[in-house]
Amino acid sequence: MIQDHYIIIQNDKIANNIYKMVVEGDTKVVISPGQFVNIRIEGCFLRRPISICDWNDKTITLLYKVVGKGTEILSEMKPLTKLDMLVGLGNGFSIKDSKVPMLIGGGIGLAPLFGLCRRMPQKTVVVIGADTQRSLFFVDEFKSLGADVIISTDDGSEGTKGFVTDAIKTNNIECDYFYTCGPMPMMNALNTYLPETVPGQFSLESRMGCGFGACVGCSIETTNGVKRICKDGPVFYRNDLRNECHKM
Numbered sequence: 001m002i003q004d005h006y007i008i009i010q011n012d013k014i015a016n017n018i019y020k021m022v023v024e025g026d027t028k029v030v031i032s033p034g035q036f037v038n039i040r041i042e043g044c045f046l047r048r049p050i051s052i053c054d055w056n057d058k059t060i061t062l063l064y065k066v067v068g069k070g071t072e073i074l075s076e077m078k079p080l081t082k083l084d085m086l087v088g089l090g091n092g093f094s095i096k097d098s099k100v101p102m103l104i105g106g107g108i109g110l111a112p113l114f115g116l117c118r119r120m121p122q123k124t125v126v127v128i129g130a131d132t133q134r135s136l137f138f139v140d141e142f143k144s145l146g147a148d149v150i151i152s153t154d155d156g157s158e159g160t161k162g163f164v165t166d167a168i169k170t171n172n173i174e175c176d177y178f179y180t181c182g183p184m185p186m187m188n189a190l191n192t193y194l195p196e197t198v199p200g201q202f203s204l205e206s207r208m209g210c211g212f213g214a215c216v217g218c219s220i221e222t223t224n225g226v227k228r229i230c231k232d233g234p235v236f237y238r239n240d241l242r243n244e245c246h247k248m
C-alpha cells in the first residue's frame with residue numbers, strides 16, 4: 001500500500017449518477033483486479049473507498065456512484081486537481097482456470113469486474129444488473145473485450161425484466177466458475193441460485209474506518225474465522241463465506 005497524491009485527468013458523468021474518474025500517478029502497488037483505493041476528501045472525516053475499475057502503468061480508472069457528501073464532492077472535482085489516495089488496498093480477484101467463467105455485477109458493483117474481464121485469458125459471460133436503462137454503463141466497453149453481455153433491469157427497460165438471476169435463467173447460462181460484486185441481496189440471490197458445486201468469488205462491501213486492517217471495523221465471520229473485509233478481502237471465496245452468505 002502507498003499513500004500518494006494522484007492527479008485527476010478525467011472526471012465525467014457516464015450514466016445516471018455514475019462518474020468515471022481517471023487519475024495519474026504511481027500504480028506499482030496495484031496487483032489484482034478488485035483491489036481498491038481510499039480517497040481523502042476535504043470536509044469528510046473518513047476516507048472513501050472506491051474499487052479500481054482498471055489500471056495501467058500510469059493511470060487508475062475509478063467508477064463511482066454519487067450517494068452522499070463525499071461522492072458529491074468527488075463529482076465536482078476538475079481535471080488537474082490533486083487527490084490524496086491510499087492505493088493498492090485489499091486482496092482482489094484471483095483468476096482461476098475455467099471453461100465458462102461468468103462475471104456478475106450489480107449497479108456500481110460492476111466497476112471492478114471490468115479490470116478482471118480485461119485480464120481473463122478466455123471469453124467470459126458478463127451479466128449486468130441495473131435498476132433501469134439510464135443507469136447502465138460500460139456495456140460497450142465489456143463488449144469491446146469480447147465478452148457476451150447479458151443485461152437485466154428491474155423495470156424491464158433493457159434486457160430481461162427482473163434480477164440478474166432472471167437474466168441467467170432466461171438465457172440458459174451455465175457457468176463453471178463465477179466472480180461477482182454488487183448489493184448484498186443480489187449476491188445472496190446468486191448464492192441461492194447457483195448450484196453449490198459451482199465455485200466462485202464474492203467481493204464484499206462494508207462501511208470502512210481505516211481501510212487497511214488496523215481498526216477491525218469491517219470484520220465478518222467466515223468459515224476460516226473472523227476476517228477483515230478491507231485487508232483479508234474485499235474478495236472472498238464462496239467456500240469461505242458459507243456462513244456469511246446464508247446471512248446475506
Ligand SMILES: Cc1cc2nc3c(=O)[nH]c(=O)nc-3n(C[C@H](O)[C@H](O)[C@H](O)COP(=O)(O)OP(=O)(O)OC[C@H]3O[C@@H](n4cnc5c(N)ncnc54)[C@H](O)[C@@H]3O)c2cc1C
Pocket residue numbers: 036044048049050051052063064065066067068069070071072108111112204205206207208234
Ligand atoms: C471495498 C469497497 C469498494 C467500493 N467500491 C466502490 C466503487 O467502485 N464505486 C462506488 O461508487 N462506490 C464504491 N464503494 C462504496 C463507496 O465507498 C461509498 O458509496 C462511499 O463511501 C459513499 O460516500 P459518500 O460520502 O458519498 O456517502 P455517505 O454520505 O457516507 O453515505 C451516503 C449513503 O450511502 C450509504 N453508504 C455509504 N457507504 C456505503 C457502503 N460502503 N456500503 C453500503 N452503503 C453505503 C450510507 O449508509 C448512506 O445511506 C465501495 C466500498 C467499499 C467498502
Ligand code: FES
Pocket residue numbers: 207208209210211212213214215216217218219228229230231
Ligand atoms: S476498515 Fe479498519 S480494519 Fe477494515
